[in-house]
Amino acid sequence: MMPRPAPPDPMNPVSGTPTMRFHATRRSLLLGAAAVLAAPAISRAQTPVLRIGNQKGGLRSLIEASGQGKDLPYRIEWSEFPAAAPLLEALNAGAIDLGTQGDLAFLSVFANGAPIRAIGATRADAASQAILVPGQSTARTIADLRGRKVAANRGGWGQYLLRAALKREGIPHGEVTQVPLGPADASLAFRSGAVDAWVIWEPYNSIEIEGFGARILADGTGLTPTVSLLSVNEAALRDKRPLLTDFVRRNERGWAWAQENIPAFARSTSELTRIPEAMLRRAYTVQKTRAVPLDAALAAELQVAADQSVEFGVMARTIRVADAVDTGFTLASAR
Missing domain, CATH: 3.40.190.10 (Periplasmic binding protein-like II)
Structure with a gap:
């Protein structure tokens, strides 16, 4: 009679019949691969x-x-x-x-x-903040902004610099119309002529000056931190x-x-x-x-x-x- 195969040892995955050993070994390899794949994710999460x-x-x-x-x-x-x-x-x-x-x-x-x-x-x-006008603008001083529309972001440097510049020149702020626009919309309005001036900072100043011929009417020197x-x-x-x-x-x-x-x-x-x-x-x-x-x-x-x-x-x-x-x-x- 052929000897019976030894019963599988639950603590030894390679015991038992060849078929059983094959499946046990395959299962161990899959578990090991899963652990290796999971390791980077666990490390990343930690x-x-x-x-x-x-x-x-x-x-x-x-x-x-x-x-x-x-x-x-x-x-x-x-x-x-x-x-x-x-x-x-x-x-x-x-x-x-x-x-x-x-x-x-x-x-x-x-x-x-x-x-x-x-x-x-x-x-x-402070020179990196400025009030820009188009190159062909007739405005030469802050006083020339009277009655004109000026783009300036609300609640930030633009609004502050505009008001500070007007105050320094003794010009009531109501004599200038502030158009509250962020940089993206203000650039379009400025280039199209929808506004007469734009209060903005670098690198937008350099883009407008170098790329579109704008000039600085006044900058933030002595006015802004x-x-x-x-x-x-x-x-x-x-x-x-x-x-x-x-x-x-x-x-x-x-x-x-x-x-x-x-x-x-x-x-x-x-x-x-x-x-x-x-x-x-x-x-x-x-x-x-x-x-x-x-x-x-x-x-x-x-x-x-x-x-x-x-x-x-x-x-x-x-x-x-x-x-x-x-x-x-x-x-x-x-x-």
């Missing part, structure tokens, strides 16, 4: 994530071009926004953790009760502080690199935005953007602008700027 809002050609271009996006101890999920307003809406809703925008745009949203705080700052030269802020949702401030601290440092190093490598920065941004390199080189040269400490001194300077913003209708109510900023990141970055 990697911390920083969700960052980007305005095209902005923060993402800086971080990637400067090399500060390498060797991250976390993963960045970028979201693209056409302007500061929708980015701040996403930040307010907690859909993103962090983004950058102009000081007054940030403070206006904070004044409305948004759960956001500023954790880092950069400053550009021209500060941009890295702002975060309060939930991220509570839950992701180490990640945010690391990113603030990378942002600072990125801007230091950009000032020394304007051609390379312009080339990288041009590839992302399709804006000609020459226009971006001009814009970056005018801006001279650099990281600055977000400290008590800067908060005091922004307080003056915030108070003036209430008079200008940029902000709905007076705020305490110190409540809108977290200076701990500046201190951490200095160490």
Whole structure:
């Protein structure tokens, strides 16, 4: 008689009949393959994530071009926004953790009760904000804007600079019609002649000057702080502080690199935005953007602008700027 095969050992998958051993081995291989395939997904899920809002050609271009996006101890999920307003809406809703925008745009949203705080700052030269007119315009001074239509974004740098320039010249703001338009719509209105002037900032200034023959009627020198802020949702401030601290440092190093490598920065941004390199080189040269400490001194300077913003209708109510900023990141970055 043929000896009976040994019964399968539940602790040994290769025991039993050849058929049983085949199926057991196949099952082990499949389970092993599944584990290998699942490993990257599990690892990816466990990697911390920083969700960052980007305005095209902005923060993402800086971080990637400067090399500060390498060797991250976390993963960045970028979201693209056409302007500061929708980015701040996403930040307010907690859909993103962090983004950058102009000081007054940030403070206006904070004044409305948004759960956001500023954790880092950069400053550009005030000449990077300007009131543009078409090359053929008869306007030569701010006084020549009387009775004319001027495009300027509501609740931000555009509205503030227009009102500040009119105030300096002693011109009642009611003598100029402000047309509240964001950059995309304002550029079309400006080029078509639907408005007589446009209050805007770089790189739009360089695009209009280099590409369409516009000229500067006045710029922001002596009128605006021209500060941009890295702002975060309060939930991220509570839950992701180490990640945010690391990113603030990378942002600072990125801007230091950009000032020394304007051609390379312009080339990288041009590839992302399709804006000609020459226009971006001009814009970056005018801006001279650099990281600055977000400290008590800067908060005091922004307080003056915030108070003036209430008079200008940029902000709905007076705020305490110190409540809108977290200076701990500046201190951490200095160490």
